[in-house]
Amino acid sequence: xxxxxxxxxxxxxxxxxxxxxxxxxxxxxxxxxxxxxxxxxxxxxxxxxxxxxxxxxxxxxxxxxxxxxxxxxxxxxxxxxxxxxxxxxxxxxxxxxxxxxxxxxxxxxxxxxxxxxxxxxxxxxxxxxxxxxxxxxxxxxxxxxxxxxxxxxxxxxxxxxxxxxxxxxxxxxxxxxxxxxxxxxxxxx
Numbered sequence: 251x252x253x254x255x256x257x258x259x260x261x262x263x264x265x266x267x268x269x270x271x272x273x274x275x276x277x278x279x280x281x282x283x284x285x286x287x288x289x290x291x292x293x294x295x296x297x298x299x300x301x302x303x304x305x306x307x308x309x310x311x312x313x314x315x316x317x318x319x320x321x322x323x324x325x326x327x328x329x330x331x332x333x334x335x336x337x338x339x340x341x342x343x344x345x346x347x348x349x350x351x352x353x354x355x356x357x358x359x360x361x362x363x364x365x366x367x368x369x370x371x372x373x374x375x376x377x378x379x380x381x382x383x384x385x386x387x388x389x390x391x392x393x394x395x396x397x398x399x400x401x402x403x404x405x406x407x408x409x410x411x412x413x414x415x416x417x418x419x420x421x422x423x424x425x426x427x428x429x430x431x432x433x434x435x436x437x438x439x
Contacts, residue, residue, distance in 0.1 A: 287419040294352075294380040298365065299361040309417050310417055311417050313332055318358070327428040332412060335432045339436055348376050350377075350380060367379065396408060410426060412425050
């Protein structure tokens with residue numbers, strides 16, 4: 251009986267905000283690596299159909315996370331959280347931070363669909379939405395400590411991590427979960 255009560259309480263607590271999509275369950279994040287994202291040699295394509303190389307980003311801190319454009323549950327909330335973080339950073343520094351969102355779904359998230367998503371979410375020119383090869387996506391997810399898994403319904407279960415990456419490409423701070431306290435990212439920016 252105790253086990254049943256515990257399970258029911260756990261389910262209820264995970265659904266407390268009323269916006270939970272039961273088809274999408276977040277996976278726990280893993281530990282981020284200590285290497286530099288700028289050491290990655292993979293080629294990426296942005297929503298503007300331009301090539302993106304991590305090594306070319308040296309010298310400027312950035313906010314980095316992962317998502318997929320057809321997500322109807324947690325991904326729009328991640329984007330909203332990043333927008334709020336960006337506003338706080340802009341108030342502090344006078345400049346909007348560079349934001350990089352890497353897609354879990356390179357098959358569906360073409361540059362055209364990423365461009366439409368950026369427009370729908372009203373993302374500025376400081377946002378880079380990336381499409382890459384499956385193995386490149388897996389590599390960046392490991393570096394960021396983001397777990398993901400494709401489901402049978404062509405959706406993704408994934409952890410919700412937002413990272414502040416230094417001008418040297420190393421993770422300075424990261425938060426997990428939508429609506430998490432972002433003060434560590436803003437302070438370290």
